[in-house]
Amino acid sequence: MAKGHSFLSHKLHSLLGLFPIGLFLVFHLTANYQATRGPEAFNQAVGFIENLPFLLVLEFALIYLPILFHAVYGLYIAFQAKHNVGNFGYFRNQMFLWQRVTGVITLIFIVWHVWETRIQKALGAHVDYDMMANILSSPAMIVFYTIGIISTTFHFSNGLWSFLVHWGITVGPRSQRIATFLTLGVFVVVTFIGLRAMSAFIL
Amino acid sequence: MAEKLIHLIITRQDSPDSTPYKEEFKIPYRPGMNVISALMEIQRNPLNAQGQKTSPVNWESNCLEEVCGACSMVINGRPRQACSALVDKLEQPIRLEPMSTFPVQRDLSIDRSRMFDALKRVKAWVPIDGTHDLGPGPRMPEVERQWAYELSKCMTCGVCLEACPNVNAKADFIGPFAISQVRLFNQHPTGMMNKHERLEALMEDGGIGDCGNSQNCVQACPKGIPLTTSIAHMNKETTKHAVKKFFFS
Numbered sequence: 001m002a003k004g005h006s007f008l009s010h011k012l013h014s015l016l017g018l019f020p021i022g023l024f025l026v027f028h029l030t031a032n033y034q035a036t037r038g039p040e041a042f043n044q045a046v047g048f049i050e051n052l053p054f055l056l057v058l059e060f061a062l063i064y065l066p067i068l069f070h071a072v073y074g075l076y077i078a079f080q081a082k083h084n085v086g087n088f089g090y091f092r093n094q095m096f097l098w099q100r101v102t103g104v105i106t107l108i109f110i111v112w113h114v115w116e117t118r119i120q121k122a123l124g125a126h127v128d129y130d131m132m133a134n135i136l137s138s139p140a141m142i143v144f145y146t147i148g149i150i151s152t153t154f155h156f157s158n159g160l161w162s163f164l165v166h167w168g169i170t171v172g173p174r175s176q177r178i179a180t181f182l183t184l185g186v187f188v189v190v191t192f193i194g195l196r197a198m199s200a201f202i203l
Numbered sequence: 204m205a206e207k208l209i210h211l212i213i214t215r216q217d218s219p220d221s222t223p224y225k226e227e228f229k230i231p232y233r234p235g236m237n238v239i240s241a242l243m244e245i246q247r248n249p250l251n252a253q254g255q256k257t258s259p260v261n262w263e264s265n266c267l268e269e270v271c272g273a274c275s276m277v278i279n280g281r282p283r284q285a286c287s288a289l290v291d292k293l294e295q296p297i298r299l300e301p302m303s304t305f306p307v308q309r310d311l312s313i314d315r316s317r318m319f320d321a322l323k324r325v326k327a328w329v330p331i332d333g334t335h336d337l338g339p340g341p342r343m344p345e346v347e348r349q350w351a352y353e354l355s356k357c358m359t360c361g362v363c364l365e366a367c368p369n370v371n372a373k374a375d376f377i378g379p380f381a382i383s384q385v386r387l388f389n390q391h392p393t394g395m396m397n398k399h400e401r402l403e404a405l406m407e408d409g410g411i412g413d414c415g416n417s418q419n420c421v422q423a424c425p426k427g428i429p430l431t432t433s434i435a436h437m438n439k440e441t442t443k444h445a446v447k448k449f450f451f452s
Contacts, residue, residue, distance in 0.1 A: 007405075007441070010412035081415060082371035087280045088419045096368065096417035162416050165431075168439020172432050 013073045014166045016066040017159045024063055025156055026190060029149075032197035039129035042200075046127055067110065074103050095158055102155040109148030132201040142202060149194040157187035207232040209241055210252075210296035213260055215310045223307070227252035227296070228260075238278060238285035238299065239264050242311075261310040269425060272360025276311045277302055282365035284425055285311075302365040318359050321377035325404040327384040329394040341392035354387040354433065356426040363430060366423035368415065375409035379420035382411055383433035389440070402437075402444045411437055 031049065035042040052058060078100040085097050116135055121127050135141055161183040164170040170179045211228040229252045230244045242262050249259040264274035267286045274285040277300040279293060290297070305313040331337060343351070357380050364370045364378040385401045388394040405411045411434065420430040 004408055006408040007410060007412040007445070011442070011445075077415065080371075080374045081368045082373070084366070084368050084419070088366055088417075088422065090419065090422050092416065092418035093368070096415055165416050165435050166438055168435055168437075168442055171435040171439060173429070176431070176435070 009073055013070055014163050016070045018163050020062040021066050021070060022156050029194045029197055033193050035197055035200035042129045071107050078103055099158050102151040105151040106155050136201045145198055150191055153187055153191040153194055157183045209290055212296050212298045214300040216307050219306060219308055236290040238288040241290060261312050263312040270358055272358035275302055275360045275362055282362040282423060302361055304365045304370055305361060315361050318361060321381040325381050325385050325401050327388055329388060329391055330397060343392050347390060351387055351390050354383055354428060357428055362423050362425055363420035366419040368417050369413055374413060376413035377409050379430040379434060382437050383428060383430050386433040386437055402441050405437060406441050411441055
């Protein structure tokens with residue numbers, strides 16, 4: 001990484017994780033949740049997104065570029081640490097390790113997921129309910145997607161906790177503890193939305 | 204009557220570049236021993252567990268009351284001071300290792316220079332030297348003095364660096380203690396006058412940005428210094444400083 005920019009890069013990494021990536025994640029899973037109301041409702045939601053003006057600009061500015069930076073810099077951070085949960089088994093140290101583990105799993109999942117959906121669309125496939133139902137018709141893919149979704153929502157929720165510390169919002173131990181419970185709540189809710197949405201594609 | 208023995212397994216290293224190896228010792232027990240007095244016993248009679256003559260184990264210590272930080276080592280997997288590690292309270296065999304985050308000099312003694320370099324980098328002092336008498340400085344509110352005193356207990360012992368997963372050979376993170384010292388000196392009514400210099404030092408490579416919030420430091424600190432609170436506080440201060448600098452200067 002460029003010399004002299006580590007403070008800025010870390011701050012940007014932390015910020016992008018929430019705005020826009022985290023918000024996109026919540027929006028994406030909520031849109032998928034439409035599938036629980038039937039294929040037509042989901043296809044309608046997809047149609048609405050596909051008809052947004054300047055869609056490609058929005059995709060690049062709010063999704064691809066932020067994720068690319070977050071992923072590349074995140075890998076750099078993840079492989080810099082010398083993990084020591086064996087000697088220091090504290091909750092926060094475990095979270096520190098899992099944040100890095102889920103970051104890598106999430107990246108693999110996202111690359112696969114984008115390949116199967118967005119890139120296939122660019123190659124001429126049609127994104128709709130049937131596409132996802134088809135992907136999730138294999139048990140292996142259900143397992144892969146379940147792990148991917150949980151890993152992503154964990155990384156998002158725990159990252160939200162770290163964001164609050166990195167930006168000096170939760171400073172003392174009490175506010176940091178309360179933030180732990182709040183972000184745990186976020187994890188449960190967002191994971192439920194994600195998994196429930198996925199289950200709607202499984203016949 | 205069979206003599207009660209203390210079993211020690213010590214990670215040794217003959218020179219800064221040689222390969223570490225383990226040596227076992229069995230020394231006679233005395234009531235009230237700490238790890239230092241056990242090491243002194245080895246020094247008096249340098250025989251290993253097999254009864255062979257060996258070189259006495261090298262270590263560093265000064266105050267023997269947990270205020271100087273010199274005798275920090277890894278005892279049964281945890282970095283702490285050897286002087287306050289009582290043999291009666293330790294599980295045996297007692298495993299002693301150097302804090303290998305730092306360059307090992309010999310056996311258990313390490314070179315903590317990087318910590319003093321970090322203090323120099325962040326200017327952890329109050330500059331008052333001048334050519335004439337500057338008069339008395341501003342007074343400090345008592346409530347602030349009380350918590351600042353807690354931060355001033357830092358003895359540069361290195362335990363927080365040993366515990367931190369982000370302090371290692373691959374990273375140049377200055378470590379939790381230095382960030383807490385910036386908070387201490389930026390709170391001092393005279394030290395405050397140079398606070399921007401310390402904030403900018405924290406914003407350089409290897410500074411506060413490298414903290415990954417594993418929070419091991421606050422758990423490991425022998426003086427109970429609220430290191431993570433200091434770090435989060437300095438996160439806020441450096442962010443404010445960066446925003447101000449970007450928009451207003």
